[in-house]
Amino acid sequence: PSCNARIAAMTAATEIDDRYDPLAIEPALAQQWYDDRRWDLDDTTRGRERFYALTMFPYPSGDLHMGHAEIFSIHDALVRHLRMTGHRVLNPFGWDAFGLPAENAARKRGADPARWTLDNIEEQAASIRRLGYSFDWSTRLETCDPAYYRWTQWIFLELLRAGLVDRKDGLVNWCPGCETVLANEQVIDGRCERSDDVVERKPLTQWYFRITEYAQELIDDLESIDWPERVKTMQRNWIGRSEGAEITFPVAGPGQDEVVVYTTRPDTIFGATYFVFAPEHPLVAARMGDDEEFAAYVEEVSRRSDIERQSTMGEGRRDKRGLRLNFDMVNPFTGEQIPAFAADYVLMDYGTGAIMAVPVGDQRDFEFARAHDLDIRVIIHPTDDDGELLEPLDADTMSEAYVGPGVMVNSGDYDGLEWDEAKARIIDDVEDRGWGVGTVNYRLRDWLISRQRSWGAPIPMIHCDTCGPCPVPADQLPVQLPDDLDFQVNGSPLAMHPTWKHVDCPECGRAAVRDTDTMDTFVDSSWYFLRYLAPNDDTRAWPIDKANAWLPIDQYTGGVEHAILHLLYARFFVKALRDRGHLAVDEPFQALLNQGQVILDGAAMSKSRGNLVTPTEIVDEYGADTMRGTILFASAPEDDIDWADMSPSGMYKWLSRVWRLNVELGADEVEDAGSDADVAALRRAVHERIIAASSDYDNRKYNTALAKMMEITNAIMEADRAGVAGAPIREALDTVLLLLAPICPFITDVLWERRHGDSVHDQDWPVGDATLLVAETVDLVVQVNGKVRGEVTVAADADQAAVEAAAGADDNVARFLADGTVRRVIHVPGRLVNFVVA
């Protein structure tokens, strides 16, 4: 059905012709698009080349905010433009629907988390339709749907079979506000990424995904994907690869005890004058026994939060407290006994939890040595970048560690070697003598996925006293959440449920209990882009052939806040699933676009700040086309938008003008008129802008593309004043509608249909006719010594002599040429001519 007929039927007003009235046309058209499943990808969809366009699915915390409006407006312009340029676009949508806010709502207001979540989803879905975003609703999914999380659980079991799931003890991050453990990635500056509470350390047994197995590949494959460099850098830093050696230090005195350290600077080993253990190191506990001072120290350390432990605030940088232990270590290279300490600047979960301390070459060791009056031994003579010797170091007067290049001294056989050469030689020698091995180390930790929460996918494991942890058999999936959880209890409602966890062991049949933790919601979002390929398939998670045909995702759009968390986890999933035979691609997201934020008066918008501007209020006043246009006209997609600087009324004014020009000048029956020159000028302006705007679209510069369209409407008004009418004007108006359709889908659809009877969204992208741009004459800027002194019009094919003659004839130019002799003339055809005069 015609959209104009539909609008007329749905609006009581009969006359909508004269005035641009988005509030009359948009809701009717949005409803029609939804009823018609207008944007579903099916056999009737035009387009040849496959393109998987994905936008990060939202969490349904309430209605859409401006950030959503920005990301979806950018994404939809991209998608609609691709469709018009012959692509077959997969453009799915869903919700990341598990998470703590639903539980908090349940606890505070007694709401059912499922109800609360689904209500919010319906609200967001209605807003998305109202804003005209062309998502394929046949793909719709929600991660809290058992039909979805059944396969989340299946993936868990697949990873288990692949040996990529661990259950292990450890000191874990505990967020007291969320009452759950967190992954390392969810701790930002010692605080919970969600609630901002200070994170505590707790010893717990938890489930982990062994993402560290893929550390090297996760670094290497960054080379092959087209992502912003800063995001790649953030991932590289997070994974934190370093090269060095593990070296064994014997404990001095009787006994066979040995301790392995990890160091990136084995070349400095002759400067290792003491030794430090993390306070939690098992050998320390064994050796110190129930020493009271030590017990007190460990107790004090454990009370410190990570914030205190890692604080970089204040003048004295880090507090270098430590405790002298009751034994010494032996430096294997010098044979010397060196004192051993426990200090919390050494972390149990990096390297081996113990270090050789080299005060001369490591700032932390230097500070500790100064604080505890320990030996600082100079083992390196600094050199500059060219290898020239600089002033030697003086242990008594130096004020900080030296970390630059140099030549080894006081280092036995290695004296005189460059530091990097010494490093290689010492690693070789360590290996030859059986004292250690050269190694690569990563900062990345395994991904802790257990959460002591109830609105999430239950971990499909059963704990049996006899058999240990057993996987839930595949035919018993999904392990479904009970629908009668009590959210007023202390602790996890799922764990406190009276009956849910009691089951028989799948191995031996005896009474056993389910694991009552749920999976981190980042597990849900690590594979949703695969489920979109067949969201209703109840026989498998996704069809492999289809996944291989559509992946990797050609364009992923979303916020930079996921630079590490979500993007790293999803990459890991794809690699692990590939190795399990479920996929044939290495990376999920070939290209990534991080759109900027929408802020207000320089500050992030938030409910608590009370500075919220919502898409709904903009749409209610100006309509969706104006809001979308305003966002895209503001700046490039990557840049932040300060809404205080924006004026939707400007965009509204221009769209009104587009409407009016179409109504007043665009009718079929208007006869052709205007001089050849004026018609040619209009057509040249139009085709020039088609070419320019097309390239802007290709580069996702929607702001300048819109500027080109505005230039066309300016040219139309000028041509109209010059007496041009009929076909040339209609061509120009059509061009604006076609170029504008991806950004403002409502107004363009209505106006196009009136003149052509079909939908603008089914048209091919316009092609600029470059031959129309060729003019007989060109205007050249005339410079004298690089300064503009005039302008001349010459034949387009004029040679240098003709150009010089014409340029020299200009009065003002002649005035400046008279000041000296022309030494050189530079002629850039079509642009300028520059006389060099001396």
Added chain:
RNA sequence: GCGAGCGUGGCGGAAUUGGCAGACGCGCUGGGUUUAGGUCCCAGUGGCCCCAACGGGCCGUGGGAGUUCAAGUCUCCCCGCUCGCACCA
């Protein structure tokens, strides 16, 4: 401290990659039409200066130097802002 990015009118932002700085829009000023209008149309709008006017000159892209016939764009130094990392041995 380390790494990356960015500094252009009153504002958001343009500038074929070295070739007329300020496209397009907002705002502002003046004029016109209609006038109940916050509508619509036209003109102007970086700063300083010369001219009755037409015109014209000088300066100008955070600051300073350099390369070039020509620099917002390339090179070096400095200043400022934003983001990321930061006891990772």
